[in-house]
Amino acid sequence: xxxxxxxxxxxxxxxxxxxxxxxxxxxxxxxxxxxxxxxxxxxxxxxxxxxxxxxxxxxxxxxxxxxxxxxxxxxxxxxxxxxxxxxxxxxxxxxxxxxxxxxxxxxxxxxxxxxxxxxxxxxxxxxxxxxxxxxxxxxxxxxxxxxxxxxxxxxxxxxxxxxxxxxxxxxxxxxxxxxxxxxxxxxxxxxxxxxxxxxxxxxxxxxxxxxxxxxxxxxxxxxxxxxxxxxxxxxxxxxxxxxxxxxxxxxxxxxxxxxxxxxxxxxxxxxxxxxxxxxxxxxxxxxxxxxxxxxxxxxxx
Amino acid sequence: xxxxxxxxxxxxxxxxxxxxxxxxxxxxxxxxxxxxxxxxxxxxxxxxxxxxxxxxxxxxxxxxxxxxxxxxxxxxxxxxxxxxxxxxxxxxxxxxxxxxxxxxxxxxxxxxxxxxxxxxxxxxxxxxxxxxxxxxxxxxxxxxxxxxxxxxxxxxxxxxxxxxxxxxxxxxxxxxxxxxxxxxxxxxxxxxxxxxxxxxxxxxxxxxxxxxxxxxxxxxxxxxxxxxxxxxxxxxxxxxxxxxxxxxxxxxxxxxxxxxxxxxxxxxxxxxxxxxxxxxxxxxxxxxxxxxxxxxxxxxx
DNA sequence: TAAAAATACTCCATAGGTATTTTAT
DNA sequence: ATAAAATACCTATGGAGTATTTTTA
Numbered sequence: 001x002x003x004x005x006x007x008x009x010x011x012x013x014x015x016x017x018x019x020x021x022x023x024x025x026x027x028x029x030x031x032x033x034x035x036x037x038x039x040x041x042x043x044x045x046x047x048x049x050x051x052x053x054x055x056x057x058x059x060x061x062x063x064x065x066x067x068x069x070x071x072x073x074x075x076x077x078x079x080x081x082x083x084x085x086x087x088x089x090x091x092x093x094x095x096x097x098x099x100x101x102x103x104x105x106x107x108x109x110x111x112x113x114x115x116x117x118x119x120x121x122x123x124x125x126x127x128x129x130x131x132x133x134x135x136x137x138x139x140x141x142x143x144x145x146x147x148x149x150x151x152x153x154x155x156x157x158x159x160x161x162x163x164x165x166x167x168x169x170x171x172x173x174x175x176x177x178x179x180x181x182x183x184x185x186x187x188x189x190x191x192x193x194x195x196x197x198x199x200x201x202x203x204x205x206x207x208x209x210x211x212x213x214x215x216x217x218x219x220x221x222x223x224x225x226x227x228x229x230x231x232x233x234x235x236x237x238x239x240x241x242x243x244x245x246x247x248x249x250x251x252x253x254x255x256x257x258x259x260x261x262x263x264x265x266x267x268x269x270x271x272x273x274x275x276x277x278x279x280x281x282x283x284x285x286x287x288x289x290x291x292x293x294x295x296x297x298x299x300x301x
Numbered sequence: 302x303x304x305x306x307x308x309x310x311x312x313x314x315x316x317x318x319x320x321x322x323x324x325x326x327x328x329x330x331x332x333x334x335x336x337x338x339x340x341x342x343x344x345x346x347x348x349x350x351x352x353x354x355x356x357x358x359x360x361x362x363x364x365x366x367x368x369x370x371x372x373x374x375x376x377x378x379x380x381x382x383x384x385x386x387x388x389x390x391x392x393x394x395x396x397x398x399x400x401x402x403x404x405x406x407x408x409x410x411x412x413x414x415x416x417x418x419x420x421x422x423x424x425x426x427x428x429x430x431x432x433x434x435x436x437x438x439x440x441x442x443x444x445x446x447x448x449x450x451x452x453x454x455x456x457x458x459x460x461x462x463x464x465x466x467x468x469x470x471x472x473x474x475x476x477x478x479x480x481x482x483x484x485x486x487x488x489x490x491x492x493x494x495x496x497x498x499x500x501x502x503x504x505x506x507x508x509x510x511x512x513x514x515x516x517x518x519x520x521x522x523x524x525x526x527x528x529x530x531x532x533x534x535x536x537x538x539x540x541x542x543x544x545x546x547x548x549x550x551x552x553x554x555x556x557x558x559x560x561x562x563x564x565x566x567x568x569x570x571x572x573x574x575x576x577x578x579x580x581x582x583x584x585x586x587x588x589x590x591x592x593x594x595x596x597x598x599x600x601x602x
Numbered sequence: 603t604a605a606a607a608a609t610a611c612t613c614c615a616t617a618g619g620t621a622t623t624t625t626a627t
Numbered sequence: 628a629t630a631a632a633a634t635a636c637c638t639a640t641g642g643a644g645t646a647t648t649t650t651t652a
Contacts, residue, residue, distance in 0.1 A: 002303035002375075003642095017607060030643045032608060037641095042379065044386040051606045051650045058577055059386040066378045070371060074303075077367045078343065085345040085360040276359055304617095318632060331618040333633060338616095352625045352631045 004038040005067055008046065011035055012064045015054045087277030089118040095131040095140040096123060099200075099224060103243035104144055104159050104266050108286070115285040119278055127222065129197055138274040142282070146241075146264055147199040153269040158286060163207075163262040164245035164254040166231045166238040174253040181211035181259050188236035190227045193220035203264055204239045210261065228252055305339040306368055309347065312336055313365045316355050388578030390419040396432040396441040397424060400501075400525060404544030405445055405460050405567050409587070416586040420579055428523065430498055439575040443583070447542075447565055448500040454570040459587060464508075464563040465546035465555040467532045467539040475554040482512035482560050489537035491528045494521035504565055505540045511562065529553055 010020040011031070021028040039046050046060035056064060083089035092112065096105045105123070112119055124131075124140060134140045135153060149155040165184060167174045173183055192200040201220075208215040218236045221227045227238045232251030241264045245254035268286065270279055311321040312332065322329040340347050347361035357365060384390035393413065397406045406424070413420055425432075425441060435441045436454060450456040466485060468475045474484055493501040502521075509516040519537045522528045528539045533552030542565045546555035569587065571580055 002306065005303065005375075018605090026642090027644060028607075029609080029645085034642080036608090042383065042386075044382055049607065050652080051608085052652050054607085057386075058391065058579075059382050062385045062391075063378065063382045066381070067375070070375060070378070074306075074368070074371060077364065077371070080367070081345055081360050081364045082343065084363045085343075085358075090359065090363075319630090327617090328619060329632075330620085330634080335617080337633090350632065351627085352633085353627055355632085 001038075001041060004034055005071060007031060007034045008038060008063070009068060009071060011047065011054070012056055012060060013068075015056075017049075017054065083118055085277065087279075087281035088116055090120075090276060090278040092119055092121045092142060092278055092282060093140040094121055094123045094142050094144065095126045095134050096144045097128050097131065097146065098125055099146075099241055099243050100144045100266055101125050103161070103241075103246070108144070108158065108268075111285060111289055112282060115288075116278070116282060119282070127194060128199060129194065132269070135269055135271050138271060141270060141276060141279045143269040144266060145199065145269055146203070146266055148265045149267060150269060154272045154275070154283075155267045155269045156283060156286060157265050157267050158290075159266040160263045161241040161243065161266055163204075163239050163241060163257045163264060165257055166228055166240055166245065166249075166252050166254050168231055168234050168237075169251055169253055170234075171237070171253070173255060176255060178258040179255045181207065181257060181262065184208075184215075184237065184239075184257075185211075185213045187216075188218045189215045190219045190221070190230045190236045190238040191215070191217045192222070192224075192227070194222045198222070200241070200264060207239075207259075207262060211259070225249075302339075302342060305335055306372060308332060308335045309339060309364070310369060310372060312348065312355070313357055313361065316357075318350075318355065384419055386578065388580075388582035389417055391421075391577060391579040393420055393422045393443060393579055393583060394441040395422055395424050395443050395445065396427045396435050397445045398429050398432065398447065399426055400447075400542055400544050401445045401567055402426050404462070404542075404547070409445070409459065409569075412586060412590055413583060416589075417579070417582060420583070428495060429500060430495065433570070436570060436572050439572060442571060442577060442580045444570040445567060446500065446570055447504070447567055449566045450568060451570060455573045455576070455584075456568045456570045457584060457587060458566050458568050459591075460567040461564045462542040462544065462567055464505075464540050464558045464565060465543060466558055467529055467541055467546065467550075467553050467555050469532055469535045469538075470552055470554055471535075472538070472554070474556060477556060479559040480556045482508065482558060482563065485509075485538065485540075485558075486512075486514045488517070489519045490516045491520045491522070491531045491537045491539040492516070492518045493523070493525075493528070495523050499523070501542070501565060508540075508560075508563060512560070526550075 007020075007024065010024050011017060014020040014023065017032055017035075018028050021031040024031065035047065044059045045057050046063065048055050048057055080089055094105065109121065112121060124134070126134060128145045131140070131143045131145060132150070132152070135143045143153075144158070148157060165173070165179050173179050191204065192198040194201070205215065219227075219230050221230070224240060224244050227240070228244070228249040230236065231238050232249060239257070240254070248254070268283065270283065308321075308325065311325050312318060315321040315324065318333055318336075319329050322332040325332065336348065345360045346358050347364065349356050349358055381390055395406065402424075410422065413422060425435070427435060429446045432441070432444045432446060433451070433453070436444045444454075445459070449458060466474070466480050474480050492505065493499040495502070506516065520528075520531050522531070525541060525545050528541070529545070529550040531537065532539050533550060540558070541555070549555070569584065571584065
């Protein structure tokens, strides 16, 4: 039944049993038989044939017109199924923290479109905690968070992002080229927060301690825009990743912190069990891009 | 390949090889084999299976979502192909003369929609001569013309349409209930024309002669609206079929001609060779409707 | 008479059946 | 221990081949 449709199609398009049989890599008699059986099981005469001429009946014309595009479509679906299997077709669900949405994520997206052009994506901007839950619940495929890793996930660092000090415009350091951690010893800090679980806050705290001081924190916020406003109002200074510094803000000057350990790691995280083929393929492509031999390395270094 | 799609569908929807095999009226082992072969020839794992649990892989989900509606569609196409074969589905191309477009044709159309609801139609309004050529050239399936038949076609009378005299309002007969051919003896006539081949003109001429007079024709036109205007202007009287009388026209009174032979036959014509199944079915339905036992008779009597 | 479809027949691949084994819960 | 899928093996349908006949333009 289904298997006979391609036979019908070949005879219909060739209007000739012999040529159709050649095209199908078979001999003419079995093809004639298949068509006859097809007609019998349909109860429909599809061809008007003499030994000199083969043409479609009305019903045959109808069937040809309808079935031809469908068989092509099925071929396409089969190809696409193979593409899904090998992880080049599908949808990647990204969960991204606010400060990576406009810097790291676009770079990864460019990589996705270059290396896996058949893949589509869906983006959710989430707090780090919610994002990790979503990865575990297989609601998103890939998370972008700060920090080097987490034993619950598979992870990969995709960027070392330089840290900047955000200073009110009148501040004595606001006119210098760079600042060092030493310069910030006596400052009051507007600090990141995420119900006490902010990776940035922990990172900055470690940084201060390793440079010999305990930061004096006056305000805390989970929203970087709120932090930067507090800086503009003179409530203190803030340490932020480059992505936030780049956005700028009236009344605030951002100065790169010159110490080599003043950076924030950004990682891709994913679930080792539920990772789809596409997820795996994409992670491989990220690896590939970060190898020194690859020209795409720079964008993620 | 194609034949295995329904197997895949059954297993995918049941998530169970045994039940799927039952649904397919076969035993479980060959079904397992078919699925395995299908996976092999695709090069794609479609199911994750243990002895306790069967579920689709990503690629399997993808294939299921895409292929299920298509197989349903193919079933529908097969059914429709059968309908085309038996003449209940398709398009009827009607060619209709002007004076049948608003009277006889709508009745036939109602019959078509009642008896062959899957059929669609296409309507061309043509002169009788062009229409007959179009039937011979298989450009239209069914023509509606005046006259009882023609040896070049198969035909069937579908209406005997009473004739009316169209009279200017001031005319002495314009106040009577009916007129007879005798009353029209001395009148001047505005006559139908179609390059000398009008069936109506021939019919009316025969009618006059059989009632003992040769009509005095002052004007001729192929357009009934033109004829009726000439009547309104007092150029003469016109004999027209009921369909024209029903349309009415300011300044003209239409009176039924009481003689029993004062009618015009309207016929369906079609090509005996190239008639489609639907054409044949429709003609059968017209026969059916004209039988005295059928309640639908009246509309065409 | 020649080209092409249908028929007759033969053979083998493969679909499908039964019995059994393996595996995971 | 049990349900269910996989495996092994057998059978038979039917798909495909070759040789031949029929048909019609």
